Amino acid sequence: MKRFALPVVFMLLITSFGAIAENDKSPEKKVIEFCLQIPEFSTLRDSIHSLSSLDEDLKVSYLCSPGKPKVPYLVKHIEIPFNSRKVEVSFSVEGTNEKILDEEIEPATPMIPLLPAEISGIEMRDESIYSSSEPYPKEWIRYFVRSGLNDRNVLVKHLAIHVFPYRYIPASNKIIYPDEIRIKVSYLLSSRSKTCYKDSYDMVIIAPSCFKRVLQKLVDHKNSIGVKTFLKTTEDIYREFKGRDKPEKIKYFIKYAKERYNITYVLLVGGLKSKIWARPRDNANEGSRDWYLPVRYTNLYDRPKYPLAEEKLHDPGVISDLYYADIYDGNGNFSSWDPNNDGIFAAWNKPCVENDTDIDLCPDVIVGRLACRNLMEVRNVVDKIIRYETTAYNSEWFKRIIVVSGDGFLDQEDLDIEWNITDLPDGKYTIYAQSINKDGIAGPVDKVEVTIDRRSRSKITFNHDDHKRVKTYPALPVAEITSPSDGDILGYTDVEFSPSERKAYCNRFTGWANVSYKDGIMHIRGKSYDPRPYGNITSFHVWIENEDHEIVFSAWRNDTEMYYEGEWVTGEKVLEGRGGALYYMPDDFEKIKLWTSNGKFRSMKDVIRAISKGAGFVFLSGHGSPNVWCNHLPGIPGNRRNSEIYGLRVVKGLSFPLRRLTNFDKLPVFVIGGCHNAQFNVSMIPSFLHLFFFMLGRDTKMWTFGDPVPECLCWYLVKLPRRGAIASIGNSGLGYGRMGRECTSTGGDGWITTEFFRQYGEEGRDILGDVYAHAIIEYINTFDMSDLEAGHAKTVEQWILLGDPSLKLGGYPLR
Known part of the structure; x- marks a missing residue:
C-alpha cells in the first residue's frame, strides 16, 4: 500500500473525572491522549531521518543491547505531579504494514572500555534473535515512571514512553509498522495541597565534625550570596537516623532534609583518611571504616557480557554518589537500591546474588562531593570555591573551552x-x-x-x-x-x-x-x-x-x-543527529582543539601549557585510569602501544606532573571521559601493590598497575591549591564508549559527557550541579535503563561530580 509520510499529530487532552469531595480526600483522575502517525518505511536510514523530523517533543534513540538488532525508537517524555499515583499507559495500533529489507538490520555493537590497556572482545550477534520469526522488540511501547527533578528543580514524576514504530522480524528480514499508534496515559492526582516548608534551605553540607570549623567559612559565604546553606555532621546523623549501614543513615537524613527543608543541593565533604594507605571497601556495599564520609558501592558486575571475554577484566561494583541523590522510587517511596531486601545493594550479574531490577536512578537532589583527605585539602578547596564565585565573573579566561582528544577505537572496516x-x-x-x-x-x-x-x-x-x-x-x-x-x-x-x-x-x-x-x-x-x-x-x-x-x-x-571517536565527541560537528561538545557551546566562547589529528596534542606538555592559560571548561575524551588520561593518534598506527599519547598523569616515576600547572585563579570545570579517572578510593601502597596482586591472580581492582597513586586524577586536579580545577566530573569505574559513527548517539560516555555541554550551552543552565544532574536525567529518560546488559545503568551510576553542586559557573557579579 502506498502511503505518504505524515507529521506526527499530538491530540493532547487533559481531563478530570469525579466529583470534588467535601473532605478533600478524593483523588482526581487525569488523562492524557495523543496519536502518532508513523511515516512510511523506505530504508532504515531514511526512516530514521523521517522520525527525527516529526516533532520537537519527540526524540529518536536506539535499542543498543549488544548483539541484538539496532532498531530505532521514539521517546516521549511527560512530566506529571509527584503526588500522582497509579500511572497507567495503554495504546492501540491502527493498520499494519510490512516491508522486506534488502539487508538485515545490523546488531548493536557493545560498548568498549575506555581503558589504557589491551582488552579482548567477544563475538556480538545474538543468534536466538536473528533466527526468530517473532518481532523484535516484542512490544510496540514500553514506559517507565521515575521520581526526580524537573527543569526548575521541582520534584516530579517523569513518565518516559518508548515507542517502537518499526519492529523487525529477523528470520524473514522484514519490518512491520502501523499507520498510527494511539496512546492514553492516566493517573490519579491527590487533591491535597502542596507541602509548605516552614524553614527552607537550598543546600546542606554533610561532613565529619573535624572539618566543621573550616567549612563554616563556606557556609557563611553561601548564605551571603543567597544560597541558603546549613551544615550537618556525620556524627549527628549516625546518632539521630536509623539505617542498615552508615551510607543508608546519611541517605535517610537527606530524605528528611528534602522533606523538612526542601533542599536542592547536597555537598558531601570527605574522602579516604590517608593518601598513604587506606582500606577502600569494608564489604560488598560500603566503604566506611577508613573514610571521613562513607561511600556506597554498587554490585553491578559487568562480567562478562559487557563486553569482555576475560573474567578478570571487570568492575565488581563501583562507587556511586548517585545513591545519595536518588531518594524516591517511581511510586514515591524510599529508593533503597536494594528492592529485594537481600542486603546486597544495586546488584546485577553478581554470582549467586539476585538481580536488583527497577532501581529508579533519577536524582531527587543534586549531589557533589569534595573528597578531602585532610584539613589542608578542605581549606584549599573552600578557598578556591569562594574566590571563584567572587572573582571569576566577566573574566576573559572563562570564555574559553579546551577540548583534548584523539582516536578512541580502531574501527577499521574489514576491507577483505x-x-x-x-x-x-x-x-x-x-x-x-x-x-x-x-x-x-x-x-x-x-x-x-x-x-x-x-x-x-x-x-x-x-x-x-x-x-x-x-x-x-x-x-x-x-x-x-x-x-x-x-x-x-x-x-x-x-x-x-x-x-x-x-x-x-x-x-x-x-x-x-x-x-x-x-x-x-x-x-x-x-x-x-x-x-x-x-x-x-x-x-x-x-x-x-x-x-x-x-x-x-x-x-x-x-x-x-573510520571515525576518530574522541574528536567527534569533543568537536563541533553533528554525527547521527547528535553534536559533539563544541557544537553546543555558545558562540562567544573561544574553542581550542588539542587533537592528535591536528597535531596540537602530541604530549602532556601541550595539555599543561593550554590549561595553564586558564579556561572555563576543559573536556578530555579518551582512555584512563586513576593515574592517567590518554588517547591515540588517528588510525591507531602500529596498534595502541605505538600510538598512545598521554595527556595528564598524577604520578610519573617520582614526579607529580600536575604540579606544573600555573592556571592560578583561572579554574576550569573538567569533564573527563575515560575509565576510573574519578575512582577516589586509591592510596599509594594499595596502588603500588596492585600490579603484584594482579599478576598473582588476586586483582584488587585498583586499576593502577603498580603506580603509587595517592589520589585519583579527577580529585587531584580539584585539591591543588589555587590551580588545577574548580570541579571535575568523571567515572569511578570502567567507562564505556561506542566505536565508529555511533560514538555520540547511542549512549555511554560519549553521550552523557556531550549532554553536559548541551545542558550548559543549549539549555542555558549556569549552576554546576544543575548541568550535571540534568545530563543524568536526560540520559535516564532517553535510554532503557532496565536493559542492564546495554550498560546504561552503569553509565549514570559511576558518573561522579567532585565539586560544589551549587557552584555558579563563571561566578557572581560584583555587588
Whole structure:
C-alpha cells in the first residue's frame, strides 16, 4: 500500500473525572491522549531521518543491547505531579504494514572500555534473535515512571514512553509498522495541597565534625550570596537516623532534609583518611571504616557480557554518589537500591546474588562531593570555591573551552579484498595499496612483495607498522597492508588466524585484521584512513604486479569509514543527529582543539601549557585510569602501544606532573571521559601493590598497575591549591564508549559527557550541579535503563561530580 509520510499529530487532552469531595480526600483522575502517525518505511536510514523530523517533543534513540538488532525508537517524555499515583499507559495500533529489507538490520555493537590497556572482545550477534520469526522488540511501547527533578528543580514524576514504530522480524528480514499508534496515559492526582516548608534551605553540607570549623567559612559565604546553606555532621546523623549501614543513615537524613527543608543541593565533604594507605571497601556495599564520609558501592558486575571475554577484566561494583541523590522510587517511596531486601545493594550479574531490577536512578537532589583527605585539602578547596564565585565573573579566561582528544577505537572496516591466485604462475608478485580521501587527495603507496610457490608450505604473517611512516599530523591518507606481509609465501597449505588485541586493537569486533589464505584465495586486508580532523572517509585501491610489472589484479573499496571517536565527541560537528561538545557551546566562547589529528596534542606538555592559560571548561575524551588520561593518534598506527599519547598523569616515576600547572585563579570545570579517572578510593601502597596482586591472580581492582597513586586524577586536579580545577566530573569505574559513527548517539560516555555541554550551552543552565544532574536525567529518560546488559545503568551510576553542586559557573557579579 502506498502511503505518504505524515507529521506526527499530538491530540493532547487533559481531563478530570469525579466529583470534588467535601473532605478533600478524593483523588482526581487525569488523562492524557495523543496519536502518532508513523511515516512510511523506505530504508532504515531514511526512516530514521523521517522520525527525527516529526516533532520537537519527540526524540529518536536506539535499542543498543549488544548483539541484538539496532532498531530505532521514539521517546516521549511527560512530566506529571509527584503526588500522582497509579500511572497507567495503554495504546492501540491502527493498520499494519510490512516491508522486506534488502539487508538485515545490523546488531548493536557493545560498548568498549575506555581503558589504557589491551582488552579482548567477544563475538556480538545474538543468534536466538536473528533466527526468530517473532518481532523484535516484542512490544510496540514500553514506559517507565521515575521520581526526580524537573527543569526548575521541582520534584516530579517523569513518565518516559518508548515507542517502537518499526519492529523487525529477523528470520524473514522484514519490518512491520502501523499507520498510527494511539496512546492514553492516566493517573490519579491527590487533591491535597502542596507541602509548605516552614524553614527552607537550598543546600546542606554533610561532613565529619573535624572539618566543621573550616567549612563554616563556606557556609557563611553561601548564605551571603543567597544560597541558603546549613551544615550537618556525620556524627549527628549516625546518632539521630536509623539505617542498615552508615551510607543508608546519611541517605535517610537527606530524605528528611528534602522533606523538612526542601533542599536542592547536597555537598558531601570527605574522602579516604590517608593518601598513604587506606582500606577502600569494608564489604560488598560500603566503604566506611577508613573514610571521613562513607561511600556506597554498587554490585553491578559487568562480567562478562559487557563486553569482555576475560573474567578478570571487570568492575565488581563501583562507587556511586548517585545513591545519595536518588531518594524516591517511581511510586514515591524510599529508593533503597536494594528492592529485594537481600542486603546486597544495586546488584546485577553478581554470582549467586539476585538481580536488583527497577532501581529508579533519577536524582531527587543534586549531589557533589569534595573528597578531602585532610584539613589542608578542605581549606584549599573552600578557598578556591569562594574566590571563584567572587572573582571569576566577566573574566576573559572563562570564555574559553579546551577540548583534548584523539582516536578512541580502531574501527577499521574489514576491507577483505579477495585475490584468487589459482590461474597465476609461481613467482614473485608485488602488492600495492593507496588510500584516497574524500577530497580526492591520494596518500603514499604501501608495497608488499610475496611469492607464489606451490611447492612450499605457506607462510602468511600479520604486520601492523604504519606508525613508522607517519611522523607529523595532519598527514596524507594512509594505506597499510597488514596481510600478507613482506616476504610471505603463498604455498600449498591454508593459513587462517586472528591476531590478538595486542597486535590488532578491536579486531574481535570488526575482523579487520583476520589473516586468511584458503583454497587459493588470499584475503588481502589492511587499513585505510585520513589522518586529519574529521577525515572519516577514504577509498582504498589495491593492485598487484608480476615480475614483468604487468598488473594482474586490481580492486577498490570505495568510501570506507573510520571515525576518530574522541574528536567527534569533543568537536563541533553533528554525527547521527547528535553534536559533539563544541557544537553546543555558545558562540562567544573561544574553542581550542588539542587533537592528535591536528597535531596540537602530541604530549602532556601541550595539555599543561593550554590549561595553564586558564579556561572555563576543559573536556578530555579518551582512555584512563586513576593515574592517567590518554588517547591515540588517528588510525591507531602500529596498534595502541605505538600510538598512545598521554595527556595528564598524577604520578610519573617520582614526579607529580600536575604540579606544573600555573592556571592560578583561572579554574576550569573538567569533564573527563575515560575509565576510573574519578575512582577516589586509591592510596599509594594499595596502588603500588596492585600490579603484584594482579599478576598473582588476586586483582584488587585498583586499576593502577603498580603506580603509587595517592589520589585519583579527577580529585587531584580539584585539591591543588589555587590551580588545577574548580570541579571535575568523571567515572569511578570502567567507562564505556561506542566505536565508529555511533560514538555520540547511542549512549555511554560519549553521550552523557556531550549532554553536559548541551545542558550548559543549549539549555542555558549556569549552576554546576544543575548541568550535571540534568545530563543524568536526560540520559535516564532517553535510554532503557532496565536493559542492564546495554550498560546504561552503569553509565549514570559511576558518573561522579567532585565539586560544589551549587557552584555558579563563571561566578557572581560584583555587588
